[in-house]
Amino acid sequence: MYLSKYIVVTGGVVSSIGKGISSASIGRILRSYGVDVTAIKIDPYLNWDSGTLNPYQHGEVFVTEDGMETDLDLGHYERFLDVNLSGESNITTGKVYSSVIKKERKGSYLGSCVQIIPHITDEIKSMVRKIANETQAEVVMVEVGGTVGDIESQPFLEALRQLRNEEGPENVMFVHVTYVPYLRAAGEFKTKPTQHSTKELRSTGITPDVIICRSELPIDNHLKEKIAHFCDVDVKAVVNAPDAHSIYEVPLNLNRENVGDYILKRLKMEARKPDLYEWSRIVDSLKKDDFKVTVGIVGKYVELEDAYISIRESLKHAAAHHGVKVDIEWIKAEESLNPDRIRDVDALLIPGGFGERGISGKLDAVRHSIENQIPLFGICLGMQCMVIEFARMNGFEGANSTEFNENAKHPVIDIMLEQKQIKNMGGTMRLGAYPCKLKEGTLAHEAYKEDLVSERHRHRYEFNNDYRQLLEDKGLVISGTSPDNFLVEIVELPDHPWFLGCQFHPEFKSRPNNAHPIFRSFIKAAIDKKKAKNV
Template identity: 70%
Template sequence: MERIFLTKYIIITGGVVSSIGKGITSASMGRILRSYGLNVVAIKIDPYLNWDSGTLNPYQHGEVFVTNDGMETDLDLGHYERFLDVELPGLSNITTGKVYKSVISKERKGEFLGACVQVIPHITDEIKRMIRNISDKREYDVALIELGGTVGDIESQPFLEALRQLRNEEGSDNVMFVHVTFIPYLNAAGEFKTKPTQHSTKELRSMGINPDVIVCRSQEPIDDGLKGKIAHFCDVDSKAVVNTPDAGTIYEVPLVLEENNIGKLIVDRINLDVIPDSSKLDSWRDIVKSLKIEEPEVTIGIVGKYVELEDAYISIRESLLHAAASIGVKANIKFVSSDVDELDEEVMKSLDGILIPGGFGERGVEGKLDAVEYAIVNKVPLFGICLGMHSIVIQFAKRNGYPDANSSEFNEKTEHPVIDMMEEQKKIKNMGGTMRLGSYDCKLVKGTKTYEAYGEEDISERHRHRFEFNNEFRQDLQDKGLIISGTSPDEFLVEIVELPDHPWAIGCQFHPEFKSRPNRPHPLFKSFLEAVHEHSKN
């Protein structure tokens, strides 16, 4: 089928070490191009065999980001959405599992006419099909494609080959490669070392791919001499060696890249019909300035069980920063482990606000319930998300006639399961087969703090859960004071609760952190930060 709109492709690979910042680099380039008025989509390729990110351990992979259409994806899609201010489709996360499952399904249907199915051409063709399928959904000017992992990884090789083929098929004027590497500094030698970058680039070139731009990550800035050396040995133009040293905030990276003229490099390399203009990022500069405010400061505790790895709560952290900046305060975020016998009283006293995030499983729940109790007794602003909402409901029930109240997720035999699984969900056997995944509509109740925060009655938010507020206890808990401020449009499912006689205590079943943007903080987070700031004055 003839393609009627030509999308340009920017492919981002990584070298030397993992977790080098390819996602932020990709998102930042997207932000620059968006500021020029271009329509941009971003794609993340994850070479692992999992079909999606839904069952991955947060300690190993960070948070699971959820798209509007209900796909559980890599956290980099969160960066893309926040920087580009777009809503990406679940198709934007391609995994080895998805590729192989699609190819095997086609083979079983006889679509290959008895051919011997091989990595080349069948797997590589499927990878290219998935990429083009995304870029063909709308008239995108540019598609950013980030390949996860590090060049040299065995599992990345089919994807590199497919991307090499994509360049040949689309034309070299329409596809460019950006290689992100790390420049280590050796204290013993007293100098930066470029050899790892040289070897990484050589590995990439051995796959038939010559990078057009090399983005050098480093702890401190590198000088022009080092850039020239990298350009010489890696066979790129000296102007195409870009340094991004560690920044005070990730939102500075688009500005750093633009200072290095990467926007012009991209426009010239793939012949984009725009004029690069640094002033188009002025509104982004204002955002960065507001994010770097130092006072007044408020302290917010994220009470969760994955706090050893902050990336497990990355969208929540960024949402707090967005909201704080929007009201002119600095958010000092403390990660408090709920997986303890007793919460540290001194730490809890230092908090101006408490946020209890989502999670799965019984571990750490008692600590979350203790945090709810502390917030109730001490009138500390309290925000519960997903399991955090469940914790608020359970603790409220314990205080109001149901001392053994619990969730059937943690105790299947509890006599008072104020949180329970819907009957139709009990039939699902596969992990990740949740029925409440992605965007669902919600109706707010006027006169509540939630309605005041949103300023509208009908909203839509993203979900990721299987357990719900149990309607068997709904009327009784309401009679005892619990405020239900948001429900599904048919009023059957409870979406949002508020505690009575409290300055600000809201629990929501959905995940509002997935929709927050640096230029558009989420209404609930903003309302929460306003309450936190007010509490900090007392």
Template identity: 70%
Template sequence: MTKYIIITGGVVSSIGKGITSASIGRILRTYGLKVGAIKIDPYLNWDSGTLNPYQHGEVFVTYDGMETDLDLGHYERFLDVELPGMSNITTGKVYQSVIDKERKGDFLGACVQIIPHITDEIKEMIRKIPESDDYDVVLVELGGTVGDIESQPFLEALRQLRNEEGHENLMFVHVTFVPYLGAAGEFKTKPTQHSTKELRSTGIIPDMIVCRSEKPITKSLKEKIANFCDVPEFAVINTPNATTIYEVPLIMEKENVGEYVNKRLNLNLTINPSNLDNWKKTVESIKKDSPEVTIGVIGKYIELEDSYISIKEALIHGAAANGIKVNVEFINSDVDSLDEKKLSKLNGILIPGGFGERGIEGKLEAVEYAIVNNIPIFGICLGMHMMVIQFARRNGLEKANSSEFGEKLKSPVIDMMEEQKKIKNMGGTMRLGAYECKISPDSLAKAAYKEDTVYERHRHRYEFNNDYKEKLTSHGLKLSGTSPDDFLIEIVELDDHPWFLGCQFHPEFKSRPDRPHPLFVSFVKAAYDTQYSKN
């Protein structure tokens, strides 16, 4: 029977519920369990696809084409799994499903209410995950904080789920923040006490409290929290700020989290801490201080680094695989922010995906700088478009551009996909999810992947315009990755450059700390080798 671990949060948002959930899952996975994960987002949006990155960070795309919360990226990276899109539950999905059922007459004329119809739908969606795969444990993270109005139906559904599944099959983990007041010179536990009280008022009693803090808290503070929150002292877990998020499973395992979960859920596991040895080696490689390489990410959402969280993590993975440390510099792509002084400090340039015209000229300038100065450059989705446009402008098509940025262009080397032209709705209508890509021999991509065919995740409406294929290839642009029928261009390269590769897909979504993506490994190595050769 599938076991459930429900993770709630209190005090403040963005305290690390996702990392806590993923870390618990990583610990359980090293014990041989098959672990799945669910992220509940209480907003009314159907999915994350139309959310502004400034508000919610990056949009993570699953293999089956769902635009989801970024925490699914953390789950996939820590658990080394590919989660289905239904692992992201939103209020919008729940209410739409219930209304659709009501319109079909499924409720036989009943007055449709929050309880039982909405709560039953939430429980049904949660249970679909273990039904879809044979998971031993499913992690369920509830977004937001306890006390949020929009979270109340979910808390009630989770309370009911505990009663229906049984005490031995479901446990609650509450993540809180323990602030340190410099003026008083001490930590304060009152926010945790109030947050736990708020949770208990919904009928949910936490089995474990994870206390986030800037620095480690003392044993006496744990005792105080245990007494006031009515949990065993050994179930009060402290996760102070770590050097890297990948260190959190090691911190939690030192506090015997795996052993406690094993007993609480009657998992009957043979606990062997040495199972985390491989993970520990990965963490040590990520924490390496030298040698260093500096990669510039040229984007327009740099004020919130979570907008590019998967790219940043994939660069870290690629650097660790090469035995080096990567310094990621986020550079605003607005033209005024781009100057040679900033670019000259970079060993490599990465242009990520995105939408809209703002910041485009700055990205094109970055491509030009990389070409002229032989700096390794990696373009992802929109980044590939920038590479194609700038290459075209350098080779006889001075007005080259993308039809995303204007109509009636003279040289639309990037154009809207044919099947996208009749679509009116914005949400969930792009080319989404994993598609097959055929790799050409004697290419950077082939050297990196060491495979002839790969499957990568997409999120785009615009593509390389085949009307310009002959013109651009005649000037040296190599089309090294295509759809199986050779129609869609997936990867472009330049042979006479240290490392110039653009891809239409998003490889960052498949990178793992202990299984880094080949393109990121190759790119970071090229950036370091280029730096070494110059020195």
């Protein structure tokens, strides 16, 4: 069995405090020391995965290479650590209990009364250790979702407490992320929430080794000393993480607080010289704003940006690659596309989604792009809308997807053959990485500069091959297909500045240090469009 070190990240005071970014940032810092790092996200909800959760409640569903629908924090981990994580890196209460019940049904417990302790906690430890053994990582970041004190997280905290005892205190450490509010009326920061949160954590038998204090503004050393005194930690272990302009600045901010050195010493790991130069260069490139382009995202869940977090970050990566800044105009798909609202938009993007709500707005965006020669990027459902509207504009009146109209006159988008007999909704779509063959002389081929690529999918419906030749005769270009040429993966229009739709989700593979090729091409088209307008 491989011996990894574990860094457990918990949160207190309020939810959405930034545990995921803190965990990813610590991982990034350790990577700069040459440490091999992987990550785990524990979600205490009973769902087996994130696939059927409402984006308004949970944000984006992130898809891994192996086809698991996971929490959006795995996207942060992949982007910050520049690694591909497996679906097993997202542990939920549903997965844990499901595994235990299966074992109980097989008689694995030899007639024992199955209980939270030891059976559930043992299963949690087994899942965590499995990731460590499979990845052979030197350090495993383990983020516990929710807030300390939640009933749902108690078995996980107990399991991780046991893990520390079993692996040894030099191999397991705890980082607690809390909130230090600033009361403007009183003109001072308040440490009581952090004190109470740490006390709650200690009541579970866990004493934090590091406390990361999230705050709107930087806190001073006097405040750090106060927190260290009342929370019984080393003053050097009280780390401030004030609000940053960009999430990518957080590793640099934490590094200035010497987090890496402290952790390496605490875990008795070899001290190495850190190198965050490349990451600093990425942050600098993301700050450039001499030239700005505006991308309008026509989506169903635009009230909650986290529903499109990977798309947002991919646009930023691509803009930084070109040395420009991207401003995003969030456009509700349910509303008619207001020409005044998008007058200054340099490009449009239609993201994925499910259901009929908002489809009319997405179709309006396709028509507007074609009629006004605005660069348009469609992803998953976005690509399907591009096909539907193109068909309608070229004589196929009543063209639609059978997802919205089972009796459509021209079902140019139809449910995949293998999906027709499926009744259960969770984890049954076409998920994960699949190869895509590119056609030479197309936007896609020019962007990738490869003949065969691999991209991640999450869909049930597809381009209906019955209309393939008919729509190609009208000018639609099929620039990407499955290797057997059966599934349509990418569509384009040749007589357009930039019109590309893909059935897969390229946003899941973009990195701040390696922007996705299609996003780079899309932003370049937006730059060209803006420059042409300013001539």
